[in-house]
Amino acid sequence: MDIKCIAGFASITKDPAASASLYQHALGLPLEAMDDYRFMDRFPGANHFGVWPLSMAAQSCFGQDEWPESVPEPTATIEFELADAAAVEAAVQEMKASGQAFVHEARTEPWGQTVARFMSPEGVLIGLSYAPWLHE
Secondary structure, eight states: OOOOSOOOOOOOOSOHHHHHIIIIIISOOOOEEETTEEEOSSOOOOSOOOOOOHHHHHHHHHSSSSOOTTSOOOSEEEEEEOSSHHHHHHHHHHHHHTTOOOSEEEEEOTTSOEEEEEEOTTSEEEEEEEOGGGGO
């Protein structure tokens, strides 16, 4: 087997309208419609794929090994790369002004990535990110 790229990623939702509103309106992704399905093709590809243990995600988001019971456990994460760290902070402020709650606001991780994270309606942990090595 010789996998060439991540061909696709789709969140699975019980509330298509709320999820479409987040991705299309709040995040501004150029989604097309096919009935209730929203999608975009040929968008710039993924630069990272991982299998992230929940305990590591909890440590990154909350500074502890256990995911808090008050926050739904994510089953996936996706990060949207922005131009720089200031763009991450600006996006957080823009989304907060529209009522988006964040798991944590913009901060720089020990590995150098600036990221803010929130939960989507379908339980995907979403990151707004600036990873300097992706811009070299």
